[in-house]
Amino acid sequence: MATRDFHLSYTVYDSVDALPSEDAALMRAALDATRLSYAPYSRFRVGAAARMQSGAIVSGSNQENASYPVGICAERTLLSVASTLYPGEPIDTLAVTAAGSREPISPCGICRQSLLEFQGRTGRPLRLLMGGEFGPVWVVEDARGLLPLAFTTDNLLP
Template identity: 75%
Template structure:
């Protein structure tokens, strides 16, 4: 038996104000998207915003449902909107945040897999900015870093 280690490279910014201007603006878009959240059960209001390759900004917010787990996370809402309104276009950067949390939030497993699938489908990785209402901000150069042992459709066909 041998031991292996997984390593995730990411940048840490003390606050959103320390981000490059374009990234700070995108995180503000994600923060404003938290107001679009429908979260009467969890009170966990999540917003996401993406800058498409064309420069267009797409936003998404989590949408809960009394018939749990029928709701949809902000990231998957955003990916659906992006694929529908900008078919075939790649995402440059995606930002995600929550209204009530003061530490960076990280996408759930379903969202991580969905981001990987979007990247595979469009043929280009995208950057991921994770923030909270205040506090530090994490930036990954490739969203796939959050799912290092991911599987793809090609893996399923083998």
């Protein structure tokens, strides 16, 4: 029998203003994306912005639906846009935030799985910035850290 531990290392910045300028701009782009959110039911407006490996910026926002399961989170909207506009290109850094939030928000479980799958497809770690409109920002260098014991393509039978 063996006991193993999971450890997640992340950096905490006091605010968006404390981030390096390139990351602060990305967080502001994610906040701008919240304006495109369609969230009449939850009123939880989430925006995401990513800097592609080429330097291009892509954004997405959550899109709710009266039939709740068919809504889509900001992160998955962004991944769809990125993989359509820049097929095969890795994301360098992805920022996610919510309008009005004073606490960092992190991707939900299905988004964590989607981020990990995207990272696996491109073969490059996906760096995450997670914040609210106000307050601290958490930085994780590899999306894999958010989903220990993940189900991946390696688990699929041949």
